[in-house]
Amino acid sequence: MKTTTRIFTALALGLGFATAQAEQPALKVCTAENEMPYSNQAGEGFENKLAQYLAEQLGRKLETVTWSDPRYFIRDYLDKGLCDVAMGVDAGDPRLLTTAPYYRSGYVFISREQDKLDLQDWNSPALKSAKRIAFAPGTPAETMLRAIGRYNDMFNYQQELVGFKSRRNQYVKYDNDKLVNEVASGKAEIAILWGPAAARYVKASATPLTMTVIPDNAKRADGEPVGFHYSTSIGVRKGDSALLAQLNNIIKDQQDDIEELLEAEGIPLLEQPETALSIN
Incomplete structure (x- = not known):
């Protein structure tokens, strides 16, 4: 009962x-x-x-x-x-x-483990020597690439990365998995992305990748701080x-x-x- x-x-x-x-x-x-x-x-x-x-x-x-x-x-x-x-x-x-x-998270540097790039901050020599750096326009990454004199070098390459563009409203989209794959495939040495946007694709990559959180102490050429966290x-x-x-x-x-x-x-x-x- x-x-x-x-x-x-x-x-x-x-x-x-x-x-x-x-x-x-x-x-x-x-x-x-x-x-x-x-x-x-x-x-x-x-x-x-x-x-x-x-x-x-x-x-x-x-x-x-x-x-x-x-x-x-x-x-x-x-x-x-x-x-x-x-x-x-x-x-x-x-x-x-x-x-x-x-x-709370931050923007990250992404590179291939086998390349052993020493990416610590915006003064890292690898950022000066890299031939291709993948990033999304309008982000803090663009601001700092301008500050260190690498934005113009990447302009034509950036146009190749556009995944979608609406003719009606000019909304441009960059696919996160594509940007990560640029590094995994060796087309780019470095990608700079918002960590949560990249993490899934870094984790799933067949090519082992390194993801390093960028310090939150960057400044533009005029001394104004640029947030990364x-x-x-x-x-x-x-x-x-x-x-x-x-x-x-x-x-x-x-x-x-x-x-x-x-x-x-x-x-x-x-x-x-x-x-x-x-x-x-």
Whole structure:
């Protein structure tokens, strides 16, 4: 009789949880249609996995809302209520409310292990002698390549690396896996990329690659600092303080699980500065 009672109780609890989940509105998460390794429509990105984890922690079903242009999804999707959450936004992004950071990472130098390049910082001799350096325009890497006098040398090569260009809005895309493969294949000696964007492809490369986090002490020719380490948060629509608080609690209480997911991706994780640890 006791065994029967326990089984009945377990079933009742399971049904109760399923009912509660059904009553909760779906967690609508803005994700990119094809911005790997972050996310895609097939749910293969690490932000897809994190979004699923968040929905489970909240006891809600996950509904993904995909966007194709990164420049307007906050205005056209989040602000208009088409989704509730934006993954992988800069901590403190003024366009929305952001959680406490769930990770901090940095830009990296990528080279082949067999080349044994001594890449420590922007004064490394290998940056002066390399014939080809792969990077994405508009990033801190471009700023510093200009500062050390290597940008013009790479201009024609950079045009070969464009993976996509929209004639309508001139949105240019550089595929992270292609940039990493430039080094793996020997076409370029060095690639300079955002660590989380490169980690999956560095890890999967048949050619052993070295990934070195760039120090966060670089300066332009005029002495202005150039940042290479950044904290990443989850964003919600302005005014949705209740959801923000729930997400902050998950980040605080389940940080080990979140870091395990990121480490499985191979992402280099850095310590958060004290100012970034306060929850807004």
